[in-house]
Amino acid sequence: MLLAAADRLTSVEEIAKSYGISRNHLAKVAHKLQNLGYIEGVRGRNGGLRLGMPPNRIIVGEVVRQLESLDSFVECMSPGTNTCPAIGVCGLQGALSLALNDFLKRLDNYTIADLIPHPHRFVSKVQIS
Numbered sequence: 001m002l003l004a005a006a007d008r009l010t011s012v013e014e015i016a017k018s019y020g021i022s023r024n025h026l027a028k029v030a031h032k033l034q035n036l037g038y039i040e041g042v043r044g045r046n047g048g049l050r051l052g053m054p055p056n057r058i059i060v061g062e063v064v065r066q067l068e069s070l071d072s073f074v075e076c077m078s079p080g081t082n083t084c085p086a087i088g089v090c091g092l093q094g095a096l097s098l099a100l101n102d103f104l105k106r107l108d109n110y111t112i113a114d115l116i117p118h119p120h121r122f123v124s125k126v127q128i129s
Contacts, residue, residue, distance in 0.1 A: 001112060001115050001116050001122065002015055002018060002019075002122075002123070002126055003015075003039060003049055003050055003051050004051055004055035004058075004112050004113065004116055004119065005116045005119035005120075005122040005123045005126075006119075006123055007119070008048075008050070009042055009046065009047060009048030009049065009050050010048050010049055010050070011047075011048045011049070012026050012027050012030055012048075012049065014048075015049070018126045019126070029067070030049060032067060033063075033067075034049075034052075036063075036066055037052050037053065038051070038052050038053065038058055038063065039051055039052050040052045051112075054113075055111060055112040055113040055116070056111050056112075056113040056114075057111065058111055058112040058113075059107075059108055059110070059111055060107045060108070060110040060111065060112065060114075060115070061104045061105070061106075061107035061108035061109075061110075062108070064104065064107055065104060070100060070104075073096060073100055074092075074093075074096060076090070076092065076093045076096075077093055077096065077097065
């Protein structure tokens, strides 16, 4: 969201400071987002990150599906590693699966642009340097 609102190259360090998150974790996420084509990295002294496509084309549900391991939301949903003794007689797996699908369908209705309706206010609130 910050890359869409800032509309300029922004470093991993700036983003990490702005949100108070681990630089190392953010670098890993940024690398994955680059591999998926959502962001682009520019190397060099004046380098940084920018969106790889317009924010109104980045669907939030798709990003979540690609970044998160949702098939193992809880152990009973993990194929191959499920050791739950109640498998097959418990309704939790079905209920969670439906809820997760509903959650993702709802997120499919939003783009990154929808999440920052006032980019200038967003940037000033987040305080990037």
